[in-house]
Amino acid sequence: MSGRTILRGSALSKGFGSGTRRIEVVRNLDLEVEAGSFTLIKGPSGCGKSTLLAMLAGLTQPDGGEVWIGDTDVWALPRGQRDRLRLNRMGFIFQGAVLFPALAAREQVALILTEMGRPRGEALATADEALAAVGLADRAHLLPAALSGGEKQRVAIAMGLAKRPSLIFADEPTSALDTENAGAVARLLTSYAAAVGAAVLCVTHDDRLQPFADRVLFMRAGRIEAEQIIKEPKRCHS
Numbered sequence: 001m002s003g004r005t006i007l008r009g010s011a012l013s014k015g016f017g018s019g020t021r022r023i024e025v026v027r028n029l030d031l032e033v034e035a036g037s038f039t040l041i042k043g044p045s046g047c048g049k050s051t052l053l054a055m056l057a058g059l060t061q062p063d064g065g066e067v068w069i070g071d072t073d074v075w076a077l078p079r080g081q082r083d084r085l086r087l088n089r090m091g092f093i094f095q096g097a098v099l100f101p102a103l104a105a106r107e108q109v110a111l112i113l114t115e116m117g118r119p120r121g122e123a124l125a126t127a128d129e130a131l132a133a134v135g136l137a138d139r140a141h142l143l144p145a146a147l148s149g150g151e152k153q154r155v156a157i158a159m160g161l162a163k164r165p166s167l168i169f170a171d172e173p174t175s176a177l178d179t180e181n182a183g184a185v186a187r188l189l190t191s192y193a194a195a196v197g198a199a200v201l202c203v204t205h206d207d208r209l210q211p212f213a214d215r216v217l218f219m220r221a222g223r224i225e226a227e228q229i230i231k232e233p234k235r236c237h238s
């Protein structure tokens, strides 16, 4: 029995450059992601992991293939609707996320929510909840310069999760963190995903994340060459 597919990439391909300088970065790649699942993508530097994530997230247009989120064909949408879909449904957590130097942590998180059209008061209250959830309730008023690397990364996670996205894209979210913080990040992502039924797609070289994953996809030269199921995602059996 299979769970609900929330994201599907089919026959995705992408290359850069032209003529003899052309490189094919993602090659005819298929991928399905179930709601509530935590998928790791591993593979050597340059094998196309970030490019794949960018195509799935509606950021980089594939040369071929399709991306479906639910019953929406992402790359068939006009640009404005694709941007809306991203804003409303997707959260992003990247390594060394850039925070605005002049904004306190709670302002950074609230900014995304006001961008989505939430009133400022509500946005700040939600931002405070999200920061409390990542253990930063007492740091919410501080500027990035006053936060440690691990704390900054947790602000970035609060930014990614505050809008309660159904899809979370993470690219090396823990590689700059010590083991304690990396574990905290992994627990936050998995507990959020399980609670909301969101899917997490996480590119990483960090073996510390493996125990938290439902499966690992191994990518090489633009293709998924192996899949390791670690545990079955939580599913509703009828």
Ligand SMILES: Nc1ncnc2c1ncn2[C@@H]1O[C@H](COP(=O)(O)OP(=O)(O)OP(=O)(O)O)[C@@H](O)[C@H]1O
Binding pocket: 016, 017, 023, 025, 043, 044, 045, 046, 047, 048, 049, 050, 051, 052
């Ligand atoms: N916009 C671009 N223009 C030209 N080449 C690009 C572009 N984006 C990516 N590439 C190339 O595509 C290849 C794959 O890049 P990608 O960022 O997807 O790799 P990656 O698997 O995420 O690697 P890493 O683990 O180092 O982050 C690299 O050779 C890169 O130089």
Ligand SMILES: [Mg+2]
Binding pocket: 049, 050, 051, 171
């Ligand atoms: Mg990358």
